[in-house]
Amino acid sequence: MEIIEMKPDIPAWAKQRVTPEDHSFSLVSQLHDQGRTQIQLPDLKALKGWAKSHGWPTPWFGFKEAFIAKLFESQETLTLALNESGITMHIPIPEHSLTIERLQELDALYEAREDGGVLGQRPTGWGILVSELREIRRLVEAGVTVKVEGSQTVLNTWQSFYAWAHGRYHMLEDGFDSWIGDDDS
Numbered sequence: 001m002e003i004i005e006m007k008p009d010i011p012a013w014a015k016q017r018v019t020p021e022d023h024s025f026s027l028v029s030q031l032h033d034q035g036r037t038q039i040q041l042p043d044l045k046a047l048k049g050w051a052k053s054h055g056w057p058t059p060w061f062g063f064k065e066a067f068i069a070k071l072f073e074s075q076e077t078l079t080l081a082l083n084e085s086g087i088t089m090h091i092p093i094p095e096h097s098l099t100i101e102r103l104q105e106l107d108a109l110y111e112a113r114e115d116g117g118v119l120g121q122r123p124t125g126w127g128i129l130v131s132e133l134r135e136i137r138r139l140v141e142a143g144v145t146v147k148v149e150g151s152q153t154v155l156n157t158w159q160s161f162y163a164w165a166h167g168r169y170h171m172l173e174d175g176f177d178s179w180i181g182d183d184d185s
Contacts, residue, residue: 001042004064006092007035008138015090020082023091025075031091032072036143039068042086050085092142099149106132110169126172133169137161 015038018028031037041047047067052058056077057066071081081087109125109132137158139146146155148164155161166173 001040002044002064004037004039004041004068006038006090006142008141009038010092010138010142010144011135014093014096014139014142014144016093018082018089018091020075020079025078028078028089028091029072031143034143036092038090039071040088040090041067047085047087054080092139092144094143095145095147096139097147097149098136098155103148103150106169110172123171129169130172133165133172137165 018037028037041064044063048058048063051063051067051070056070057063059066070077071087072078082089106129109129110123112123112125113121114124115121136146136155140155140161141158146161147153148155153164155164
């Protein structure tokens with residue numbers, strides 16, 4: 001079984017399975033064009049057999065690409081493949097609420113300190129906080145609208161996320177080597 005991941009990848013809880021009954025072709029096609037679909041392919045030999053039996057292209061080289069192109073050709077091809085080929089597809093959930101309780105947990109990570117002797121009090125939770133903020137950033141980048149409970153704040157672009165995160169946790173950018181916008185550290 002092979003998985004073609006969405007970019008950026010998001011946690012499983014933030015994905016919903018695509019069904020022809022619940023999701024329009026135009027929405028799923030648009031999300032795929034934006035790299036926001038996750039497609040799980042069954043055994044490629046079996047998938048190739050299914051494709052051949054339905055008159056879909058089965059080239060020796062580039063089969064997956066040809067299959068995906070045919071998959072997104074029309075509502076009918078998408079529906080047929082989702083119902084019969086053994087593939088599964090996921091897209092991001094449309095919306096997520098950042099609860100007050102979760103905000104309190106993040107704030108506690110920001111405030112946590114240990115006695116650093118001569119250097120003063122050193123933050124102890126910033127590494128975890130940065131990791132958690134990256135997850136929120138990835139949700140926003142995947143097209144999930146994140147609403148911050150208890151406020152009018154809506155995070156739906158990288159810029160809105162950054163403004164919120166920097167405004168709430170401003171010392172992170174200057175005081176921690178790893179930053180929420182950098183997935184390489």
